Amino acid sequence: MMTVYTLYTLSAIFTSECLNLCKTDLTDGNSRSMMTLEGSRIMKAIPAWAGRIVADVTTEAERPYPPIVVWRRGRGTYSSGCAGRDRIVVTAGKDRADQKIVLLHELAHWLTEPGAHHDSTFWIEAWRLFLRYKLPIRATMHRECASHSRRRVRQAYLVVRRTAERQS
DSSP states (O other), X not given: OOEEEEEEEOOSSOOTTTOEEEEEETTTTEEXXXXXXXXXXXXXXXXXXXXXXXXXXXXXXXOSSOOEEEEEEOSSSSOEEEEOSSEEEEEEOSOHHHHHHHHHHHHHHHHSOTTOSSSHHHHHHHHHHXXXXXXXXXXXXXXXXXXXXXXHHHHHHHHHHHHHHHHO
């Protein structure tokens, strides 16, 4: 079983002395941490369901290690996120389905090449993840088309769906 580490305390200088990692043990599904304040946002350990997704995606992609995941609690209903080479940040809103869409979207960024920012390669990877983790298609399409190219989002969905149908 893989262990996912969550960035627990942020510092202006990222060195091993400055990072305190919170361990999420996926064998029992519990996160072991206390909450802390980072600016005005509360940071907490990654939820167990999200840790399982990160571990599964990392294993399937045959990556040597998972990304560091920063999980913050937002004030609103909806979530947001960003991804870097080895780190994903999710500001989680109150809607769990939206949290899942954002986490998978950021994992798609992590899996694709650095230059593949919202191009067709990225969207094919994103839809592969969305369908694998059984996100509701209509809600996911609405969420992603609201802030990204509607044409690219829909085209990638059709490519992934047709590929899945042929493999069945």
